[in-house]
Amino acid sequence: MKEVRVRFAPSPTGALHIGGIRTALYNYLLARQQGGTMILRIEDTDQNRFVPGAEEYILESLQWAGIEIDEGVSKGGPHAPYRQSERKPLYQKYAQQLIAEGNAYYAFDTEAELEAMRERLKHQHSSDQQYGSGTRMQMKNSLTLSASEVSQKINAGEQYVIRLKVPANEEIKLNDLIRGEVQVNSSTIDDKVLMKSDGMPTYHLANVVDDYLMKISHVIRGEEWLPSAPLHVLLYRSFGWEKEMPRFAHLPLLLKADGNGKLSKRDADKAGFPIFPLNWTDPRTNEFSKGFRESGYLPEALLNFLAFLGWNPGTEQEIFSVKELIHSFSLERIARHGAKFDIQKAQWYNQQYLKSKTSEELTKYLLSSLAQENISCMPEKALKICDAMRERVSFPQDFWEHGKFFFIAPSVFDQSVTSKKWNSEVVKFLDQFISHLKTIETTAANEIKIALEKTSHTTSISSGKMMQPLRIALTGGASGPDLMAIIDILGKEETIQRIQYAITSIPVKTT
RNA sequence: GGUCCGUUCGUCUAGGGGUUAGGACAUCAGAUUUUCAUUCUGGUAACACGGGUUCGAUUCCCGUACGGACUACCA
Known part of the structure; x- marks a missing residue:
């Protein structure tokens, strides 16, 4: 092979x-x-x-x-240059070869003339509305003009293009690795421009x-x-x-996720997800677009997701490292139909890849967010935080976004909880809890639990009911990582301070 | 309009002449948990339609519908 x-x-x-x-x-x-x-x-x-x-x-x-x-490009190689604009003379040479062998020809038709041709054919309701075997002899080109006329025009600097002379009525067969045999009659193909009037080749050539x-x-x-x-x-x-x-x-x-059609930037914007790999500001319009990278997508997760949009290995394995993809990939198993772009699955992949990382690796993400916020943090503390949060993040920035309270004491508290649960019992319990907290040596989970039990005992209030208010006091929110871990990371002094602040600032619900 | 490509749960897809049509995401319910999340268990949910071929078709063939791409001196 x-x-x-x-x-x-x-x-x-x-x-x-x-x-x-x-x-x-x-x-x-x-x-x-x-x-x-x-x-x-x-x-x-x-x-x-x-x-x-x-x-x-x-x-x-x-x-x-x-x-x-x-x-x-950027790498070089035996076939350099790899930028087509730098290969310009080459295409000219091959176009000339085609002309010499009668497979291509010069065409001098102006834009207006081409437009007129299309209009004319349209009005005739011709099924064939193209510059091709059926029409080329009515046009201004080296097939209809004499050789001297042609060279005269070219020498006079008249603009011209080079077109491929597509044969009439031939079946062109193509064996596509994904679609199988595709057959087209050459009469439906137009005499495509190969060389443009500016001397550049078209894509096709x-x-x-x-x-x-x-x-x-x-x-x-x-x-x-x-x-x-x-x-x-x-x-x-x-x-x-x-x-x-x-x-x-x-x-x-x-394809776009909802409705029909090719995935476009507009759809992505509307649904609020990126469509470009990296941030991009269009230099013409100054329009800014956020990239997958900056949105927190891990490249390996994105690649895994992308690979499965149109391909699958035929097994039930969904998580594939690039190495595994390389091993299992085959063109034959690529689907024939378009795939709607479902960002939710991409998020799931991202979460899976994030979760598979060690807490040490995750710490880097938190530390970099903190650096941006100008907050310093001991690596050991960052490690503890990441450990506590690793099960509930989908993106690297979530450590900071969802874990701000580790660094900034809450000033507002989730009202949907406080308005219902913050009663005099809570205040009594938390007050007692502070005193018991003061007596413990460390903030290890078992010690905190003992303090909690003692509080429960002296107040005759079950501690289970008090967990949510305690969480509110410490984090301001109703959800988050394990409370014992939060207290341990916050430390005794900070925990006490936050509870005290909550007691003085959250209005107590009467009856 | 013409040419070409396509059509299995909401989404990504497996499968393939006889299957309880499988998995994953999402969703719903339950369990676990101090909450959320994680995890686990379970549920809802699909072969576009019409004709053939066949004992039998979601699978093969032909149509129709629908969708998409292309139809530039753009790539």
Whole structure:
């Protein structure tokens, strides 16, 4: 079997869409599994859509996700350059070859003329409304013009494009690794522009030429390319590269979670989840978008989630490390239908990956949040906090978000609880509890429990009922980690102070 | 409009001519717990429709419907 060489080929027109990460991932998994090569090629043949910073963004996103590039932009390699704009002369050469062999031709039609053609065909209710075998002889091109007219126009600097001469009525077959055989009649394919009037190639030409030159073995890309795949087959044939033609695998699209259609930034914004891997500010509009990274998604969790959007191993295992993904992945097991993007599952994956970390690892997250808040904390204390909270976090920032009370004494108390439960009994109990607390040596759980029992005994109030008010006094909220652990972490003095403050500031419910 | 692709619980999906149609997320209920969460147990919930083929079809074929992609000198 041929050496596996795959490429991820985004264009730098903005932030990389999360679907792009999945495409890159599938390419990467195949490359790694087969001991092949992962190539990054930048498809920047549209100068109008170039966005500054987009290429760097792509690079950083892949790096964050852990998708390593073996060859390509930022990395170099035997087929450099890997930026299509830097390969410009190459495409010109191949386009000329096509013309010389009669497989392509010059076209001089203006935009207005093209528009007029489409209008005309539309009015005739022609099923064939394209620049192709049925219409090309009515247009202004090197097929209808004499050779001298053509060279005269070119020498005069008139704008032209180069179009592929698509044969009429031929069945073009394509064996897609995911969809099986796809057959299209060549008459439904138009004479696609190969070289634009600015001298740049279109995607179609650049993509085929580069995949050939870079010895790509598998083209793994989104389903939006499926309709033009037969055209690409035709190009390989025109070049005489059929034997070297890569295998195709067209991936199902990522769809929006509710309703129908392709997942878009708008939908993600509306539902309040990211769609880009990293934070991104569009330089044209200054619009800011939050990334998965900054939202607290772990790259390995995101990759696991993404891998399962359209692929599954056929077993009931759901948690796969990248290593396991590499081992189990296969193009044959990729689904044919689009997958709705369900952020809840992504959150679940994140939680699973977070929970699998050691408390020491988790401590780093808390410490970094604290650093941002300018709060200092001994590592031992941070460790205790993370230990107490690890079962109830989904994101790294949750340690701080849900654990602020460890550092900041509550000033407001959850009224839905205090209004119902904060009665004179509570005050009596907590008051007594303080005295008993003062007598204990340490704040170890068993000692606190003893203090609690003593309080219960001297007040004749069951301690069970008092736990919720105690929690309110210490944290301000009605839920959170184990109370004994909280008291232990807070320490005796702080605990007493907080209870005292609660007693003086929470209004007592009468009867 | 044309071309192409698709359709199993709300979602991601397994399965495949005869199954109680399996799992996971979400959801609901119960258990555990000082609360929440975790964990455990259980529940609700799906083969788009119509024709064939067949003893039998969710599975194969054909239609229809619905959805999607493409239809640029964008990728």
